[in-house]
Amino acid sequence: MEMIASTLQKELMTIIMRELNDPRLVGMPSITRIKVANDLSTADVFVTIMGTEGKQLAALNALKHSAGLMRQRLQKTLPMRTVPFLKFHMDENLKKEMGVLDLIEKAVKEEDELKASRGGEPENTQS
Numbered sequence: 001m002e003m004i005a006s007t008l009q010k011e012l013m014t015i016i017m018r019e020l021n022d023p024r025l026v027g028m029p030s031i032t033r034i035k036v037a038n039d040l041s042t043a044d045v046f047v048t049i050m051g052t053e054g055k056q057l058a059a060l061n062a063l064k065h066s067a068g069l070m071r072q073r074l075q076k077t078l079p080m081r082t083v084p085f086l087k088f089h090m091d092e093n094l095k096k097e098m099g100v101l102d103l104i105e106k107a108v109k110e111e112d113e114l115k116a117s118r119g120g121e122p123e124n125t126q127s
Contacts, residue, residue: 004080005034008043011077012086015070016063024062027051032091036084043084046091056090063088 009031016029027050035044047063049056067086074083
């Protein structure tokens, strides 16, 4: 399934970049991962989109609206008997990971500021 998902990801990115002319597609959507059902009936396409939440939602809706067209293009270009129906989703896992990274960065910055306010003395690290 990974090979199919990888092929779908590559082909879909090409279609999105070259063939979709929807004005809602701002913030260059990026496909982070694809999960293909075992029976190849559906493919969950997870995307990230830059921009405000409103722009992200508009771009996601544009992708959902174009799913049928993209599936037709895939049927013409891929040597598969059945091309899965495409379901687009925002990649919430990536959002969570980015949030955790932001929190870590903020904590490190606060610690550095605290050290600087104490005169740059190293912490007492006795066990």
